[in-house]
Amino acid sequence: MKESFTTMITPYKENGEIDFEAAEKYVDYYFSAGLTGIFATCLSSEIFQLSLSERTELNRRVYARAKYLESKHGRPFTVVSSGHISDDFEDQARELNAVYESGTDALILITNRLCKEGESDETLIRNAEKLISRLPKDAKLGLYECPVPYKRLVSKKVLEWAVSTGRFYYMKDTCCDGAEIARRCEVLKGSHFKLLNANCQTLLESMRAGADGYCGIMCNFHPALYAYLTRNFEKEPEKAEIVQGVIGTFGFIEGGLTYPLTAKYSMGLCGMPSALIARNKPGATLDDYAKSCVKQMKTATDALEKTLNINKGE
Numbered sequence: 001m002k003e004s005f006t007t008m009i010t011p012y013k014e015n016g017e018i019d020f021e022a023a024e025k026y027v028d029y030y031f032s033a034g035l036t037g038i039f040a041t042c043l044s045s046e047i048f049q050l051s052l053s054e055r056t057e058l059n060r061r062v063y064a065r066a067k068y069l070e071s072k073h074g075r076p077f078t079v080v081s082s083g084h085i086s087d088d089f090e091d092q093a094r095e096l097n098a099v100y101e102s103g104t105d106a107l108i109l110i111t112n113r114l115c116k117e118g119e120s121d122e123t124l125i126r127n128a129e130k131l132i133s134r135l136p137k138d139a140k141l142g143l144y145e146c147p148v149p150y151k152r153l154v155s156k157k158v159l160e161w162a163v164s165t166g167r168f169y170y171m172k173d174t175c176c177d178g179a180e181i182a183r184r185c186e187v188l189k190g191s192h193f194k195l196l197n198a199n200c201q202t203l204l205e206s207m208r209a210g211a212d213g214y215c216g217i218m219c220n221f222h223p224a225l226y227a228y229l230t231r232n233f234e235k236e237p238e239k240a241e242i243v244q245g246v247i248g249t250f251g252f253i254e255g256g257l258t259y260p261l262t263a264k265y266s267m268g269l270c271g272m273p274s275a276l277i278a279r280n281k282p283g284a285t286l287d288d289y290a291k292s293c294v295k296q297m298k299t300a301t302d303a304l305e306k307t308l309n310i311n312k313g314e
Contacts, residue, residue, distance in 0.1 A: 002230035003212055005037040005078070005196055006030050006219030007044035008062060009260045011267070011274035018054055020061045022267075022274045027065040029272060030219070034227030034310075037078035038062060039108070039172060039215050041099060043146050044260055048085050049279035052095055055083045056102040063103035080142055080170050082108040089127070093134040100139055106169050107135060108142040111152040121157045132167065142170035145198075159187045168193050172215045178202040185210035200226075200251035204244040207233055217254050218247060220263035221294075222301035224310050239308065246304055250297050257290045266294050 011022035030038060040062045041047050041055050050058070063079045070077040081104035084092040092113060100107055109131070115124040132141065143162060145153055153175055154162075162168040169192055173181060176199040188195055189210065196215035197206040203214050203226075213230045225243055233240040253262060261278050265286055268274065276286055 001036075002207055002233070003036045003078075003194065003196060003214070004034070004219065004223070004226045004230045005039050005080070005213070005215035006035055006223060007042050007215065007217055008038050008040045008058075009220055009263050009267075010045045010050070010058060010279075011264060011272075012277040012279075014275045014277075016275075016277060016279075018050075018058060019274050020057065022272060023058060023061055024065045025272045026267065027062055028069065029267070029270065030223055031066070031069045031073075031077055033219075033223035034231070035219060035223050036076065036213075036227075036230075037080065037215075038066060039144075040079055040081045040104070041083035042081075042108075042144065042172075043148055044217060044220070044263075046260070046278065046280045047083055048148065052083075052098060055095075056098050059083065059099055059104065060102040067103075078105045080104060080106040080108050082110055082144055082146075084110060084113055086113075089131065093131060096131070096135055100136055106140040106142050108144045108170065108172070110144050110146045111154060111158075112146055112148075112150050115152070117150045117152070121155050124152070124158060125161050132165075139167075140169045141167045142172070143168065144172045145174040147174060154184075156183070156187060159184060163188060163191050163193055170215075171195050172198050173206075173211070174198045176202065178205040178209070181206045181211055182209035201248040203247070204229065204233055204240055217259060217263070218251050220260075221250070221253075221266050221297065222247070222305070224305050225301060228305075228308060228310055243304070243308075246301065250301070253293065253297065257293060258284050258286060261286050262290060262294050265291060266298065269295065269298055 011019040013019045041059045066077045066079045083099040084095040114127045194212035198216040229243045
C-alpha cells in the first residue's frame with residue numbers, strides 16, 4: 001500500500017501564539033480525507049521560528065490526536081517528526097530527544113543539519129552516526145532533504161549507508177527528479193525504508209517506479225485527491241492520469257503564492273480558520289489575487305472529488 005502524508009502547518013491565534021486546538025482540528029481533517037500520515041514539526045510547521053517547547057508541544061498534540069483517531073477507527077495513522085534546527089551537535093541531540101519524548105512513530109533527521117554545505121558524504125555519515133548514538137536505540141529514523149537553510153540531496157552512498165543501519169524507515173525526497181527517484185528506489189528495494197516523494201508533479205511517475213507515496217505541502221489543500229491517487233493509481237490508471245494532471249498543475253501554487261499563508265487560508269475555507277500569520281514570513285499578507293487563486297483551486301478540486309465519488313470520513 002502506498003502512503004499519503006501531509007506536512008503539518010502551524011495555526012496561530014491573533015496574538016501570535018500557537019492555536020493548538022486548531023492544530024488538532026487539522027489532524028481530524030487530514031484523517032477524514034483518508035491520508036495515512038502526518039509529517040509533524042517540519043519546515044511547513046515553521047520549525048526554525050518555533051521554540052523547542054513550542055515544537056514539542058505541537059508535536060505532542062498532533063501525535064496524541066492522531067493516535068486517538070487511529071485507536072478509535074482502527075486505521076493506522078502514522079506521525080513522523082523532526083525539529084532539530086540547531087547547528088551545534090549537543091543542541092540537536094537535545095532537540096531530537098525532546099521531540100521523541102513528546103511522541104512520534106519515527107524521528108526524521110534533516111540532511112542539511114548533518115553537515116555543512118560543501119562537506120563530504122563521509123562527513124555527513126560520520127556526524128549522523130554520532131547523532132544517532134545519542135538517540136533512543138529503539139527509535140525508528142528517517143531522512144528529510146529540507147531546502148532550508150540549504151538543500152542537501154542524499155547521494156547513493158548515503159542512502160546505501162542508511163539502509164545498512166537497519167534504523168531508517170522513511171525518507172522525504174525533495175530531488176524533484178523522476179529518474180533519480182527511480183534510481184533511489186532501486187537502492188531501497190527489499191528494505192523497510194520507504195521513499196515518500198514531496199514533488200507532486202512527479203508523483204504518479206515515481207510510484208510506478210517503486211516510490212512509496214507522497215509527503216508534501218499540497219495535502220494541506222486537497223488531501224483527498226492524494227489519498228485517492230496513492231490508493232488507486234494501479235487499479236484505475238486512466239483516472240489516475242487525470243488526478244495527476246490536476247494535482248501536478250495546481251502544485252505550482254507552492255512557489256507562486258505565499259505559502260504557508262495560502263494553506264492556512266485554505267483551511268479556513270474548509271471551516272478551520274486561524275489567524276493569517278506566518279512567522280517565517282513576517283509581515284507577509286495574502287492579497288485578493290492569492291485568495292482568489294486558492295478559492296478557484298478549491299472549486300475545481302472539490303468538483304473532481306465529487307466526480308470521483310470520493311467519500312471522505314471513511
